[in-house]
Amino acid sequence: GENVEQHPSTLSVQEGDSAVIKCTYSDSASNYFPWYKQELGKRPQLIIDIRSNVGEKKDQRIAVTLNKTAKHFSLHITETQPEDSAVYFCAASIRSTGNQFYFGTGTSLTVIP
Amino acid sequence: KAGVTQTPRYLIKTRGQQVTLSCSPISGHRSVSWYQQTPGQGLQFLFEYFSETQRNKGNFPGRFSGRQFSNSRSEMNVSTLELGDSALYLCASSQTSSGETQYFGPGTRLLVL
Numbered sequence: 001g002e003n004v005e006q007h008p009s010t011l012s013v014q015e016g017d018s019a020v021i022k023c024t025y026s027d028s029a030s031n032y033f034p035w036y037k038q039e040l041g042k043r044p045q046l047i048i049d050i051r052s053n054v055g056e057k058k059d060q061r062i063a064v065t066l067n068k069t070a071k072h073f074s075l076h077i078t079e080t081q082p083e084d085s086a087v088y089f090c091a092a093s094i095r096s097t098g099n100q101f102y103f104g105t106g107t108s109l110t111v112i113p
Numbered sequence: 114k115a116g117v118t119q120t121p122r123y124l125i126k127t128r129g130q131q132v133t134l135s136c137s138p139i140s141g142h143r144s145v146s147w148y149q150q151t152p153g154q155g156l157q158f159l160f161e162y163f164s165e166t167q168r169n170k171g172n173f174p175g176r177f178s179g180r181q182f183s184n185s186r187s188e189m190n191v192s193t194l195e196l197g198d199s200a201l202y203l204c205a206s207s208q209t210s211s212g213e214t215q216y217f218g219p220g221t222r223l224l225v226l
Contacts (some may be wrong), residue, residue, distance in 0.1 A: 001172075004142075032212045043203065043217040044156070089156060095212030099146050099205075100169040103156040 004092050004103025013080050014112050021107045023090035024072040030092040033073050034101070034106040035064060039086045047088075048075070080111045085095075114140055117206050117218035131192040132222045138185050138206030143187075144168075145187040146215060148181060149217045150201040159202075162187050163210035199225045 003026040013019050023033075031052035036044035050057045050064045050073065057064050061080075066073040076086055090104040118137045128134050138145050147159040158171035159216050162181035169181075179189040185206075191198055205215035 034214065036217075043219050045217070047215055049214065091156075097212070097222045098163065098168045098210040099144050099161045099207050099212060099215060100158050101146070101156075101212075101215065102158065102169070103148075105155040 002030055002092055002094075002102040004090060004102045004104045006090050006107060008107060009105065010110075012110045012112060015080060015082060017080055019075075019077045019080055019084070019109055019111075021075045021088055022072060022108070023074070023092075023104050024070075025102070026071065027092070027094065028068075029094045030097050032090050032093045032101075033064070033066060035075050036089045036091065037086045038089065038106075044089060045092040052110065077109075080109075080112050082113050085109055085111045098104045102113070117204060117216055119202075119204055119218040119221050121122050121221060122219065123224075125226065126194050127226050128194055128196060131190065131193050132194060132223060133188055133190045134202055134204075134223075136187045136189075136204035136206075136218055137203075138187070139216055142206035142208050142216075144207040144210045145181060145185065146205045146207075147187070147189050147203065148203045149173075150203055150220070151199075154156050156203070159189065161210065168210050194225045196225050199223060 024111040035071035063076040092100045144163045147163040148156045161169040181187045201220045203220045
């Protein structure tokens, strides 16, 4: 089955700096890659996603890049703010096989004011 | 629309007992997936139900089972509870079973003593 690895496990940045979280996947058939943000005690919430026919997607301060050849994708957060502090999870799935998502182990991001 | 709801929110059980958790998806959503979240393992896929049929199953023992009703509400059952089953159990709903956006519920926190 698919295996998703996520790095780093913890990340601290100064407010205003950028944060980058990287994930690799093993199954070349994976074609949908969402990112979720989970604040302490709350449910995971989708923040951005990318499909395999797109190399990059941006939504305000958040962007995701995908390199299908290398089988890795990254989350970029620019101009970080304290409210960005949370655990971020990447995931991968093969759309044709349904909603079986494989998640990375999470990155705990702390934005220092 | 109302979001995904899960009941109960908290449960304390003892080893050997069984437990049933419930998930009500967003209205109109026909796919419900279940995940186990633990600090060490992250989010691990249990199973997905779509139109009352199990579409996918993760690598969990047979003690973990589920079902879906005609109104798309889903239940998962864990029999013969073990200490290691202590976790946050999250369900997520999607409109279809084609690897698209999943919306998570708040989770049920299960503690096995």
